[in-house]
Amino acid sequence: MIDFTVKVSRTGIEEGVNIIPMYEDEVPQPAITLPENVMKIIEKVAGRDFKGKLEEVYSIPTMLDKGPERIVLTGLGKRDELELDSFRRAYGRVAIRLEEAMIESASSPIVSDVFDLGSVSRSIVEGIILSMYRFDRYKSEKKEQKLRHVTLLIRDESALGKVKKSIEEAGKICRGVYTARDLTNMPSIDCYPEKFAEIVYEVGRKVGFNVRIYKIDELEKMSMGGIVAVGSGSIHKPVLIELEYDGTDGKDQSPYVIVGKAVTFDSGGISIKPSEKMEEMKYDKAGGAAVVGILEAVASLKLPIKVVGLIPCVENLPSGTAFRPGDIIKFRNGKTAEIISTDAEGRLILADALSYAVEKNPKVIIDLATLTGACIIALGTHASGLFTNNQELAEKIKRSAERTGERVWQLPLWKQYKEQLKSDVADLKNSGGRPAGAITAALFLSEFVGDKPWVHLDIAGTAYMQETSEQKSYMVKGATGVGVRLIIDYLMNEES
Incomplete structure (x- = not known):
């Protein structure tokens, strides 16, 4: 650098x-x-x-x-x-x-x-x-x-220390963004779930956060039905990666829990996507990559807080062992979902991770996911969609968005939209159809966070540079690393 x-x-x-x-x-x-x-x-x-x-x-x-x-x-x-x-x-x-x-x-x-x-x-x-x-x-x-x-x-000598500190902090944050960009840009042939987890482990070892990797046998015992189902079609088995940083010197504090979707390649599964631009589906791990970058920056900055990162990591492919439309899946918190589309897989793996996040007694839960094409239809590529059950938390994230240039726009979670998720045979359907697709996806996730303060960021339009993306000089072609600077700014201002 x-x-x-x-x-x-x-x-x-x-x-x-x-x-x-x-x-x-x-x-x-x-x-x-x-x-x-x-x-x-x-x-x-x-x-x-x-x-x-x-x-x-x-x-x-x-x-x-x-x-x-x-x-x-x-x-x-x-x-x-x-x-x-x-x-x-x-x-x-x-x-x-x-x-x-x-x-x-x-x-x-x-x-x-x-x-x-x-x-x-x-x-x-x-x-x-x-x-x-x-x-x-x-x-x-x-x-x-x-x-x-x-x-x-x-010109102001008294500001020398402050500016030096800001420069040092910026360098550490940018290293986290670089890590997120690298992980997102890597092709799935070299960054399948097990390999993704290995890379995360090495990052943690270098900068100072702990990493635990839950493999398929443990996931089944933990009732992670969503992660297991989505990963069932690939020879590369799914994992749940838990990252933990504690800068509190042993103080009893609730953690900030950051959850990131990492689908190392998303073909759509049995509900297979069109071939055009399918190569871009390597970017479907951008949320998980952002979590790694966030934890790297938090550890490098030595922030006096607890942060837990949770990354459900899978490869969504069609095969004779893949999950199918019509299947019913049971998640860690006991709720069930009827599968309408195997291409609405991100919410399934996030459901388990969010359920697990609640068990951490979190101060807040924030998830980042390239979740819906509908969010791109609604907001284009200039802002991430923001959904929340806690307006105070949302306003803090919005202020960080203005400072960092990683813009967000809040969309509603009105209960009327939840009608689209009703199933005759399960608690929920995993797809509510095309109308308000980003909203119904967020409402699906809301079923797994309880009453914990929660923000969901749909970064489908902002995770990588697309034809309609705003051409900012510092957003080079490929992955943007969106979310790293945004969440670090929130954490630093929350604890300042």
Whole structure:
């Protein structure tokens, strides 16, 4: 990863390459006061060749005998539309351009006239690091990353410690995002349930959280009927992965329980999917991958909390041993479901995991799942669907979503929709049909959380970059790692 340093600078400019942020509606004035000779260089091009639009970049060789070698202007967009995500996007785009130009190091003053220095510096670092992600393990020729060092410049010496801390935290969080992206991007031939579990174990061993893997014999004894059924069609047997981090020094605290769906490949089972874009079904493990990234970041940050991660991990394939439409499944909490479609499998494995989560006496339960195509129809690819039985918890997640740029939109859980899940032969049907599909899927899950504070995040539209996805600089092609920064922000603010 890139090495970041922070330095007190009265001028806001250094020798070498300098990144200068500008507001669209204030061009040609940069967002921070700079030395007169630098201002004159900027004024010659700003407003004519550079407009300051969000993610716009313009590079200027200075030709100065002393001082900066090159000025790279980056647009933050309009001041009254500024978000923390504007910094991620602007600096992510700059990082991509610097990488293309084979530039190894750069400096930039931090603009803090709207947000605090710590939040801005964290956002800048996240944008740069995440934009540099590449999934190239299967490429025969790998490109070496050129951009190696970025110096952030501040004028307030008293803020030095805060900014350094924010930079360090951002790096640890981004490593969690990288892990989530890697796991999600891996093809199922190399990331089937047992292998997924092995990778999680190694991550835990390195950063400091415990991992327990429940295999098929234990799952049957634990009455995990949903996980067992969905995994029955594959030669790769299902597992339930339990991750546990305790940073409380032995204090008796209830854990935050984070549950993530991990279907390492989803063919749809007997209710098989169309072949077009079926290759994207390797991304159906994004929720589970996010849980791994979250636990990695929590452990690296040494947060003073307890966190339990639960990942039901299966491969959903058709075969002579696969579960079938018409089957009736019994879950860990004793409830039963009639199978209408084997392609509505995510809620079946989550039902067992959520039932198990309740037994942990959790402070809250949060689940992440690429659960429904219906959520993409409703919200597109710009926001994850949020469903909850606790509005206070939902509002906290929404605030974290605004800070991190991982947007959510709340949808209802009105009891009228539950009529679609009624079965003549079981407690529930696993599919309520096409109308309100994301809502009925969430209502199905609500049957397994009791009265515990719970948020369900349907990340089907946000887990990986699709044709209609918003083209943010730091969201590179493939898996996005969505959920990691969102939940870490929630946890850090909850316990601050």
